[in-house]
Amino acid sequence: MRVAVDVMGGDRAPAAILQGCWDAAALLTPDDRVLLVGDELVIRAGLAASELSAEKLTQYQVIPTTQVIGMDDSPVEAVRNKPKASINVMCDLVKKGEADVAISAGNTGACVAAAQLKMRTLPGVSRPGIAVVLPTFYGPVVICDVGANITPQPRHLQQYAIMAGAYGAAVAGIENPRVGILSIGEEDAKGTEMVKEARALMRDEPLINFIGNIEGRDIFKGVVDVVVCDGFVGNIILKFTEGITEGLFQTILAELQEFGSGAVDQFKPVMKKIYAKHDWQEYGGAPLLGVGGYCLICHGRSEARAIKNAIRVGQQLCRSGVNQKIVERIARSIPGRE
Amino acid sequence: MRVAVDVMGGDRAPAAILQGCWDAAALLTPDDRVLLVGDELVIRAGLAASELSAEKLTQYQVIPTTQVIGMDDSPVEAVRNKPKASINVMCDLVKKGEADVAISAGNTGACVAAAQLKMRTLPGVSRPGIAVVLPTFYGPVVICDVGANITPQPRHLQQYAIMAGAYGAAVAGIENPRVGILSIGEEDAKGTEMVKEARALMRDEPLINFIGNIEGRDIFKGVVDVVVCDGFVGNIILKFTEGITEGLFQTILAELQEFGSGAVDQFKPVMKKIYAKHDWQEYGGAPLLGVGGYCLICHGRSEARAIKNAIRVGQQLCRSGVNQKIVERIARSIPGRE
Incomplete structure (x- = not known):
């Protein structure tokens, strides 16, 4: 699993978000990767202070961004006008196939808008x-x-x-x-x-x-x-x-x-x-079901624990292939009036 | 205060409703009257077993009805087709000025429909x-x-x-x-x-x-x-x-x-x-605000205590003249689009 984490989103960002990513280290299998999306200096300082082993550190990657969508920004406008914001870049990574899961504790509306716009809906799904x-x-x-x-x-x-x-x-x-x-x-x-x-x-x-x-x-x-x-x-x-x-x-x-x-x-x-x-x-993030890829939306007040648990839920979603099951079942369902 | 109580409505009717009326005896001032609306035989048997003093008994009056609206009856149809149902008769008493307060733990939809139809809305009020x-x-x-x-x-x-x-x-x-x-x-x-x-x-x-x-x-x-x-x-x-x-x-x-x-x-x-x-x-019934008179709707599972407390709330509503205040304020409010 490759998970892109929005380091800039949430009331306790970036500290609690980064701490959650370090706390998830023990959960990661050798193939797992954590893409840290946000201010490069902040993330590099966090990595240096993280006390992760050299081996574990290779599983973390920095994706620098230069804009931030605030908790009170208008979602649709922010997604359109801040292309380099962490939420947008995070969803772009899933869109381009460079990540399987996106996790953010930032502006929920912006997260939904960015995921819908970039990751699109799964085949047959009307609305996430x-x-x-x-x-x-x-x-x-x-x-x-x-x-x-x-x-x-x-x-x-x-x-x-x-x-x-x-x-x-x-x-x-x-x-x-x-x-x-x-x-x-x-x-x-x-x-x-x-x-x-x-x-x-x-x-x-x-x-x-x-x-x-x-x-x-x-x-x-x-x-x-x-x-x-x-x-x-x-x-x-x-x-x-x-x-x-x-x-x-x-x-x-x-x-x-x-x-x-x-x-x-x-x-x-x-x-x-x-x-x-x-x-x-304990339940980590809430999935935005129906988009092409996994997008987990965390509570704005998320602490490190919530982020760590969201990474765990991301692993569960990938391993169990929830999206494939959704696509199969939606294809077999009786079409309703739109 | 004259309160009309629907003896037939609620999961524990008529026993719990009648018991609530007897338990309210101590709350009644000499001018208060409790109109017991429902099956005459049941109410008379209840009165006989109530152990109320002869003096208190004079404050209770039987209003016989011959129909009952069930908890699952369609509200509008039941109100129309069962004119002698306790809920209808209870609201009729307020309409005719023979009661100030109506109390029912019966079918909520029927209670709302009967109160709106019979008691009408207060001047200026669009919907209760x-x-x-x-x-x-x-x-x-x-x-x-x-x-x-x-x-x-x-x-x-x-x-x-x-x-x-x-x-x-x-x-x-x-x-x-x-x-x-x-x-x-x-x-x-x-x-x-x-x-x-x-x-x-x-x-x-x-x-x-x-x-x-x-x-x-x-x-x-x-x-x-x-x-x-x-x-x-x-x-x-x-x-x-x-x-x-x-x-x-x-x-x-x-x-x-x-x-x-x-x-x-x-x-x-x-x-x-x-x-x-x-x-x-403890809060007794919930008032249907905006109708001409007081109508308290109790939970279907009401026990005697809830009915007693609803009678107490009915007294508070009458004494404080809530409806007059509502009419005055609505008249002074800025009219909105309907």
């Missing part, structure tokens, strides 16, 4: 979608889309079901995933027109093990493996999850304080274990 | 919206709409901000609420066309203390008091909250088990306290 793994008591649930496409067509959701299923099998070991569509009630008549049309498409598609509408609460009940939704709703619930989980732990600690510091100390190991299980950083 | 109070570490946050209107216009969201603000002031003591619109990023350019138009309307409205876009995670950070969104997104995050909270507590208990049953026993009082604070049943 971002998939995330949500850890639940009953196991991982894949949600797609969480923000690439905020006003999708029904056909896009049908394809998200196929793509997210292939991804879930590769990284979370979910076979023949049960697929649901996020809506506001179990009955067929519930939901927007888009949801109703998408449901009909999925129900009629033998490649999808479709279980029907899923309500927000069902996601946590072990009844579904893949949940599809539009990118607006998906993005909101993704960030909502982050907020409510942090808020709940904050509340628990505050209540424990009232029982004395002993109670807090006793609960901390439990909390750490749970936090680790619910920690998005 | 359901508001819920979400407890957070930093205090209550009101979210509107959570399911009355799944494809709203920008003007509806602007009105939700005004109505939910008046409600928040009345039941949660939030003065001059900070209002945000739920979207997928802080920048103005983020969101659907509807969200962008609604944001512009709210920004230009002096009656709204508007703080801009709110992401899912910000809801839990103490930066916002009222969050407006379309009813599709709102309903999904409402149920999502329920699922993730239950799932997280389930996870905590399972982890504590590994530390032995002593750890579980020690944590239980903490958990109970937090659970109570995060418990939707």
Whole structure:
């Protein structure tokens, strides 16, 4: 696997991104290569301080860039007007076949735009979608889309079901995933027109093990493996999850304080274990499914650990050939109205 | 206050609904009346077994009905075809001025449809919206709409901000609420066309203390008091909250088990306290804001406690004259495009 990492993107870039790349050294097989895309001086200084063995150092390569897309830049404009920005160069490397995986914790919109523009969509795929793994008591649930496409067509959701299923099998070991569509009630008549049309498409598609509408609460009940939704709703619930989980732990600690510091100390190991299980950083990046190559989008707040884990996920995606599976299944699926 | 309670609606009806009405007896002032709407035999048997004092019993009145709208009935058809159903009769009582508040844990869609049809909207209000109070570490946050209107216009969201603000002031003591619109990023350019138009309307409205876009995670950070969104997104995050909270507590208990049953026993009082604070049943029903009269929609799984609390909220709404405030503010607001 050759992975191109955007060294300049993310709230903790470049330090945390580079550290994540060094921490991934132990994961690399002899054929793996890490292409460090960004400011040359910064990267070379990082390499010098990295304490990697001479042998490992040969697996890292510097790809100098001179522009940076900021977290608040307008995605489409930035991609067009900053051709030498790390996000653009990173996607160019995949486009030219010089890298298999692109990883960035930078501007998500720019990353989606650059990947779509340069890597193009896989044959048969209408629109890419971002998939995330949500850890639940009953196991991982894949949600797609969480923000690439905020006003999708029904056909896009049908394809998200196929793509997210292939991804879930590769990284979370979910076979023949049960697929649901996020809506506001179990009955067929519930939901927007888009949801109703998408449901009909999925129900009629033998490649999808479709279980029907899923309500927000069902996601946590072990009844579904893949949940599809539009990118607006998906993005909101993704960030909502982050907020409510942090808020709940904050509340628990505050209540424990009232029982004395002993109670807090006793609960901390439990909390750490749970936090680790619910920690998005453990899942590395979220793939932009449906583009020609692998593109992993990391949280803007990613620490070194998230970057290291994204490199691991990149290896899993390449080894399991998720994109080939997606192309095969999309070709066999019933075409929907665009 | 005269409150009409749908005795037949909800997963635990009629027993839990009636019990909630008896439990509310202590809250009733001498002028308050509870109109029990439903099967006469069931209600009379309940009254006989209620152990209420003779004096309190005079505050309860039976309104016999002969039809029931099921949880899975199609809302609009059921409201039209079952004129003697408890939900319809309950809303008729408010329409005729015989009750001030309607409370139901039955079919939400039917409740919204019946209230809109019979109670009509308040002067100037385009569409009603359901508001819920979400407890957070930093205090209550009101979210509107959570399911009355799944494809709203920008003007509806602007009105939700005004109505939910008046409600928040009345039941949660939030003065001059900070209002945000739920979207997928802080920048103005983020969101659907509807969200962008609604944001512009709210920004230009002096009656709204508007703080801009709110992401899912910000809801839990103490930066916002009222969050407006379309009813599709709102309903999904409402149920999502329920699922993730239950799932997280389930996870905590399972982890504590590994530390032995002593750890579980020690944590239980903490958990109970937090659970109570995060418990939707404490907030009783969610008001359908914007209709002519008060209509509180309770969770289908409501226990007696939720019904009792809904009666308490009904009293608060009547006493604080929320609807008069809504009418005044809507009249002073800048009219938006319908």
